[in-house]
Amino acid sequence: MSSVLDVVLSSAFLAAVLRVATPYLLAALGGLVAERAGISNIALEGQMLAAACTGALVAGYSHSVALGALSGITVAMLLGLLLAALRLELGADAIIAGIGLNLLASGATAYAVYTLLDDKGGTTGLRSGTLPTVTLPGIESIPVLGDVLSGQNMITWLAFLAAPFVAWLFFRTRFGFHLRAVGEMPDAAASVGIAARRVQYAGLALSGALAGLAGVFLSMGYVSFFVRDMTAGRGFIALAAVFLGGLRPWGVFLAALGFGAAEALAVQLGTLDVPPQLVSTIPYAMTLVALALYAWRRKRRGAGEVAAVSL
Amino acid sequence: MTATLIESEDRREYRTTRRRDLAVDLSMTLATILAALAIGFLVMLATGKDPIAAYEALLTGPMERSFRVGRWLEDATTLTLLGLSVAIPFRARQISLGAESQVYAGALAAAVVAILLPLPPVVAVIVPLVAAAAAGAGMGFVPGAMKARLGANEIVATLMLNAIVVRVYDYLVNGPLRQTGSSAVHSERIHPDSALTPLTDWFGIPLGRSNIGLGLMLLTAVALWLLITRTPLGYRIRMTGSNPDFAEYGGIRVPRAIEWSFVIGGAVAGLAGAHLVLGVYGRLEPGMAGSLAFEGIVVALLARNNPLVVVVAGLFYSYLRAGGDIMEQQTDVGTEIVVVIQAVIVLLVTAQALPDLLKRRLARKQVGAR
Numbered sequence: 002m003s004s005v006l007d008v009v010l011s012s013a014f015l016a017a018v019l020r021v022a023t024p025y026l027l028a029a030l031g032g033l034v035a036e037r038a039g040i041s042n043i044a045l046e047g048q049m050l051a052a053a054c055t056g057a058l059v060a061g062y063s064h065s066v067a068l069g070a071l072s073g074i075t076v077a078m079l080l081g082l083l084l085a086a087l088r089l090e091l092g093a094d095a096i097i098a099g100i101g102l103n104l105l106a107s108g109a110t111a112y113a114v115y116t117l118l119d120d121k122g123g124t125t126g127l128r129s130g131t132l133p134t135v136t137l138p139g140i141e142s143i144p145v146l147g148d149v150l151s152g153q154n155m156i157t158w159l160a161f162l163a164a165p166f167v168a169w170l171f172f173r174t175r176f177g178f179h180l181r182a183v184g185e186m187p188d189a190a191a192s193v194g195i196a197a198r199r200v201q202y203a204g205l206a207l208s209g210a211l212a213g214l215a216g217v218f219l220s221m222g223y224v225s226f227f228v229r230d231m232t233a234g235r236g237f238i239a240l241a242a243v244f245l246g247g248l249r250p251w252g253v254f255l256a257a258l259g260f261g262a263a264e265a266l267a268v269q270l271g272t273l274d275v276p277p278q279l280v281s282t283i284p285y286a287m288t289l290v291a292l293a294l295y296a297w298r299r300k301r302r303g304a305g306e307v308a309a310v311s312l
Numbered sequence: 313m314t315a316t317l318i319e320s321e322d323r324r325e326y327r328t329t330r331r332r333d334l335a336v337d338l339s340m341t342l343a344t345i346l347a348a349l350a351i352g353f354l355v356m357l358a359t360g361k362d363p364i365a366a367y368e369a370l371l372t373g374p375m376e377r378s379f380r381v382g383r384w385l386e387d388a389t390t391l392t393l394l395g396l397s398v399a400i401p402f403r404a405r406q407i408s409l410g411a412e413s414q415v416y417a418g419a420l421a422a423a424v425v426a427i428l429l430p431l432p433p434v435v436a437v438i439v440p441l442v443a444a445a446a447a448g449a450g451m452g453f454v455p456g457a458m459k460a461r462l463g464a465n466e467i468v469a470t471l472m473l474n475a476i477v478v479r480v481y482d483y484l485v486n487g488p489l490r491q492t493g494s495s496a497v498h499s500e501r502i503h504p505d506s507a508l509t510p511l512t513d514w515f516g517i518p519l520g521r522s523n524i525g526l527g528l529m530l531l532t533a534v535a536l537w538l539l540i541t542r543t544p545l546g547y548r549i550r551m552t553g554s555n556p557d558f559a560e561y562g563g564i565r566v567p568r569a570i571e572w573s574f575v576i577g578g579a580v581a582g583l584a585g586a587h588l589v590l591g592v593y594g595r596l597e598p599g600m601a602g603s604l605a606f607e608g609i610v611v612a613l614l615a616r617n618n619p620l621v622v623v624v625a626g627l628f629y630s631y632l633r634a635g636g637d638i639m640e641q642q643t644d645v646g647t648e649i650v651v652v653i654q655a656v657i658v659l660l661v662t663a664q665a666l667p668d669l670l671k672r673r674l675a676r677k678q679v680g681a682r
Contacts, residue, residue: 043467091663096407096467097613101658104610108651115646116359234475241468278483285475292472296464 014269019150019157020223021268022261024049024215024232026160028239029257030167031211033250035081036243037171038204039184040088043099045212046236047106048077052216054110054124057227058117061127070132070221074213080106081209085202103236111229123228124220131225132156132217156218163211168250180204212236241288245295260284332674337616341661344614345628348656352649366645373638374631382511382520384634386592389522389529390584390601391633392626394608396529396536397448397581399617401456401466403540404573405553410455410470412605413477414448414578418585420481421447423489423499423596426506426589436505441528441586448582449575451477456574460567466574474605485598499596508591523591530623532580537619539576549573581605607633610658629654 028045035042042048052073060069080102087093111121118126135155171177182190183197184204191197215235220227238260246253263284270280349367356363374384394411401408422444431439455469489499508523540546548569551559560566588600611629615621636650 041467087659087663093659093662097662098659100606100609100613101655101662104606104651104658105655108648108655112355112359112646112648112652115648116361121646237471238475241472244465244468276483276487278479278486282476282479285472285479289469289472289476292464292468293458293462296458296462300462 014265016150016153017265017268018258018262019153019161021265022258023154023157023160023218023222024235025239025242025257025260026254027156027163027215027218028212028236029242029246029253030163030250031208031215032240032243033246033248033253034167034170034180034204034211035208036248037184038180038201038208039187040085040201040205041095041099042081042084042205042208042212043096043240044080044084044102044106044236045208045239046232046234047099047103048080048209048212049216049219049232049236050103050110050230051080051106052077052213053220053231054113054216054227056217057124057127057129057220057225058113060221061124061129064130066130066132066221069129070217073217073221074210077213077216078206078209081205081207081212082202084209085205089198089201107230110227114227114229121229123226123231125226125228127226129221129225129227131223132221154218154222156214156222159214160218163214164250164254171250176200176203212239215239238284241292245288245291247295260288263287329675336674341614344657344660347660348653351656352653355652356645356649361645362643363645366639366643366649369639369642370632370635370650373642374634378517379520380634380638382518382522384630385511385522385526386520387633388627388630389525390587390592391604391608391611391630392529392623393532393580393584393587394604395611395615395622395626396533396619397577397579397584398609399612399615399619399622400536400540400549400577400580401452401570401573402612402617403553404549404570405556406456406459406570406573407467408452408455408470408574408577409467409606409609410452410473410574410578411581411584411608412474412601413470414451414581415585415588415601415605416477416481417451418444418448418582419589419596419600420484420585421582422586422589423502426502427500427595430503431505433505436503437508437590440502440506440590441583444582444586444589445579446582448585449579452574452576452578452581453571456571456578459574460570482598485596489596491595497598498593501595502590506590507594508587521592523587525587525591528583528587532583533619533623536576536580540619545569545572581608584608607654610654613658613661616661 028049031048032042032045054073055076056069056073058069059072060066063069084095084098084102087098088095114124115121118124120126132155134152135158169177171181179190179195179200180203182195183200187197187201190200216232219231219235239257242256242260243253246256264281267277267281267283270277353363353367356366374380394415397411397414398408422440425440425443426436429439451473455464455466455473458464458469459466485499486497491498491500508525508528511519511522511524511526514524538546540550548559548564549572551562551564552566552569552573556566559569584604585601589596593600607629611625612622614629615625632650632653636647639645639650640647
């Protein structure tokens with residue numbers, strides 16, 4: 002047990018948590034923005050995948066990491082807009098359309114990589130480079146914290162700034178107020194003169210962009226290549242974090258961080274004498290239990306309110 | 313006298329409306345498929361491939377040799393069962409994405425029984441099938457009960473359960489259930505009496521690994537169709553799906569209907585797992601369901617959750633899958649283009665406004681003509 006504690010308290014482990022949590026944080030906040038805008042973005046997975054693939058391919062061919070990252074984010078954003086258009090213009094079910102977009106991303110990225118590079122696995126043959134790391138001056142001299150923070154990728158920094166940004170956007174800006182109003186009740190929002198559709202399109206574009214940033218981190222953060230289906234279900238876990246976090250920015254932040262910590266822990270414990278597959282089920286089992294508890298609490302509270310009203 | 317006359321007139325009008333809607337649905341489905349194939353054609357053209365040769369391999373390939381037909385039917389059996397398994401909760405408007413956990417639970421249950429339990433012939437087939445259905449149903453019950461009793465989001469619950477079961481399955485196949493002394497990762501073979509009889513034995517031509525599971529799948533589809541359209545439970549599930557508030561008002565216990573839809577769907581997905589073990593592989597293989605669980609969702613959507621149409625959609629979809637592999641062998645077009653085509657089909661199918669617009673226009677035309 003003490004060896005587990007040693008692992009958990011080491012600064013290397015904390016640094017790993019920040020790294021592993023980065024895509025979850027970004028994608029989950031993206032999912033949150035869409036959810037609060039009233040359109041469930043189950044296509045987070047596909048948007049991440051498309052961004053990861055586009056980023057690596059464009060960076061590889063143009064020899065510009067920045068251009069690659071920007072194109073990746075743009076593609077994910079366009080997928081967000083496409084989801085909004087399917088929902089708002091063609092009356093599609095957001096969940097089903099999201100499944101379709103995930104399928105499209107999975108097929109199109111694999112087809113593109115195979116067609117361009119004649120490789121089934123990924124873009125390892127292409128030198129696409131990584132995004133720079135950020136080290137604040139003087140931070141390395143701080144004990145523990147210095148080791149944890151220094152040398153983190155710039156997207157990790159962005160991921161941790163994204164939570165206060167989304168919170169500020171939601172609760173301190175006119176756009177955020179409109180977004181929440183539209184998500185709550187689009188007709189009521191429209192009746193007081195909010196351009197409901199425009200707000201929803203903007204929300205889904207932002208959602209896609211955040212998922213895109215998460216995807217770009219996967220293929221251009223620590224590794225410099227895209228692997229087929231490299232998101233490996235992270236988009237769905239992020240979606241779970243959205244609901245687990247109670248649809249609030251800081252709640253989602255904590256839930257996503259929790260998933261990151263659990264995954265980093267599973268990797269660390271894999272070195273001990275425990276089957277890694279079983280260790281890696283822990284975060285999902287915890288989520289399932291938390292989901293049930295959360296729903297149970299909400300239901301009890303709801304029943305209490307009804308009882309109070311009937312008195 | 314007059315009352316019955318009016319009634320029959322109403323009935324006739326109702327029937328014509330239904331027939332017209334069915335015709336629109338069918339032609340829309342066909343148009344959707346054609347549009348998706350056209351988009352695939354353009355994509356291949358744009359990426360410098362020869363789409364005509366590719367489509368020739370894709371569309372005629374699976375029929376060219378009898379074992380390819382077998383490969384298609386074997387795949388279609390699993391896929392259709394998985395499509396049926398999500399069509400039932402979808403009917404209750406429950407977005408159950410849990411087919412993956414259910415199929416693996418079913419495969420595990422079927423394999424454990426068929427490997428470890430010595431049983432007399434016939435019983436040796438039936439018991440693993442029942443065990444698989446029960447395991448799948450249990451796996452469906454968890455998110456179903458969480459949704460029905462607590463109101464927990466079923467999408468998250470099923471996704472989490474998938475993640476857990478897939479990992480546990482992987483652990484078991486690599487660990488306790490792994491055949492000792494074998495270099496490849498897989499379980500022991502099942503008892504020969506437990507195997508689903510291959511179709512090759514019946515027809516005398518080589519039909520690969522396809523087996524009487526095909527008949528089982530067809531029976532399941534008919535049974536589910538009868539359940540949905542002809543039984544009180546089916547009525548409750550449909551009402552819950554179309555308007556839960558109204559269903560509740562009409563005295564239907566909505567949570568119970570939701571729970572049942574998950575349990576029934578889970579049992580069917582469990583059967584799909586049993587088919588993989590008893591019919592296709594004869595043992596447990598790592599990741600044996602592949603992406604079939606998610607593609608089952610697509611099949612159900614394409615069929616608009618009608619069990620009988622799911623069979624047609626499953627056969628069609630598997631045909632594309634089988635053709636995609638042949639296309640990749642014979643041309644330089646990757647099989648992934650099939651996934652793109654499938655995705656376009658889903659996106660077109662979900663664009664509800666299109667067929668509704670058409671139906672409304674037809675109805676208006678008829679009213680105008682009278």
